[in-house]
Amino acid sequence: MEKYEKLEKVGEGTYGKVYKAQDKATGQLVALKKTRLEMDEEGAYRRGPAPKPLPTEVVKSFLYQLCKGIAHCHGHGVLHRDLKPQNILVDKEKMILKIADLGLSRAFTVPMKSYTHEIVTLWYRAPEVLLGATHYSTGVDIWSIGCIFAEMVRRQALFPGDSELQQLLHIFRLLGTPTEENWPGVTHLRDWHEYPGWKSQNLTRVVPTLEPEGVDLLTKMLQFDPASRISAKAAMEHPYFDSLDKSQF
Template sequence: MEINIVDKYEKLEKVGEGTYGKVYKAQDKATGQLVALKKTRLEMDEEGIPPTALREISLLNLLSHSIYVVRLLAVEQAAKNGKPILYLVFEFLDTDLKKYLDVYRRGPNAGPLPTQLVKNFLYQLCKGVAHCHGHGVLHRDLKPQNLLVDKEKGILKIADLGLGRAFTVPMKSYTHEIVTLWYRAPEVLLGATHYSTGVDMWSVGCIFAEMVRRQALFPGDSELQQLLHIFRLMGTPSEEQWPGVSGLRDWHEFPQWKPQSLARAVPTLEPEGVDLLSKMLQLDPSNRISAIAAMEHPYFDSLDKSQF
């Protein structure tokens, strides 16, 4: 059913250009609830919503049963200049992990994140990722900007999820801000066409390190620089360590670096944490720890898991 989006929601402000289109903070006129309205860029034909998009929306609906995934509340179809537009209506959270970390990075209260908070957020992230992977969904673009934080409840939620195929992820976002590569797995940077749950676990590792260090572990500004950052710390992979790596599309003869101490890159992280991080940052994706196994790691032993 087509609705006039203006009749149902009052747009309060544009809060960003998401990976998939404009995002507005809005209020549901009937209930007063604050929502995030995502206006999707979707090639729609006269037939209406393409089946791929419908599949992904039903998947999103399924995934949002976890409190660690941002909830999809409704899907609204509207029209502009005779062209159909799809709005996805999500619960609204006013901060993300990047903004949350910025408070600790600079400003009057700058300082390390409390150890228990890092554990708490990382555990929730693993739980959300395990939920997605359990439904066969890869996120493929996990980064602090799309992990939303409910500050009052202390809950971390995964956003920008599952719209992988019908809504293409551009290399440049529409504000010409380069899509960040800092959390991207080496197999993706090397042009692998088939990848698995390991792509998300690499990103989780990078986010973990950043919560501890308060700065990105691999802050590359191009795909090549990104790979060099990774190889300088983790060592340049060989066929022995990572079978098939030299057959990937963008493999070149890279400088040969030996692995450095990961503990030195995250000096304040306890040994159990360094061990978990090293299991997430394995160069060969098939050697990376799964989200479900990560939740059982001794690093989380001091956490009261009954609260999750």
């Protein structure tokens, strides 16, 4: 801490406070996250402002870096479990993306409400988690990456639910109500109920500016059956990234 001068508090998350600070030696501006590990009370959570629209090449670069970081985690047997824009830090000068709050959700259950009674966001939560699956795997992070990808492209959240039920309905209205055919075992999950039988929509409707390869990658990330979702490693090889100079990462 002696290396840095704290300038101002920029946010407060479920697990602690984030400060803007300056490296005393180099003058570089950094984000410092002070983590509250003893959870006697549920942390406050604030929803940040909607992100500004991003140029196509920036979306591509950030998505690739996100996949690369998560592929590294998954390759070491670590799930993030709480990926969302608020947990992604960007060095604006170098356009380098960093994943924060890594693995904290392994240590704690994510509270449904903060002590300020604000709902903790469900927008990036995979349907198997929303439906009460007790065993889940790397697919939970891939679903979150898909939601973040769509949000970068369309400038607003893809599934902005304000309760677990509303979250599921947002998902089902776009992707269709899941069935045993496209998601074996779904009707046996703990919180499964009978839902209206929606038909799946074409994803281009919600991301009209996204090129066809991008829509294909997004579709592969937002598969209902977690076993059918593309892996982070395979996503990095997807044709969507063919125009990206990967050597910079």
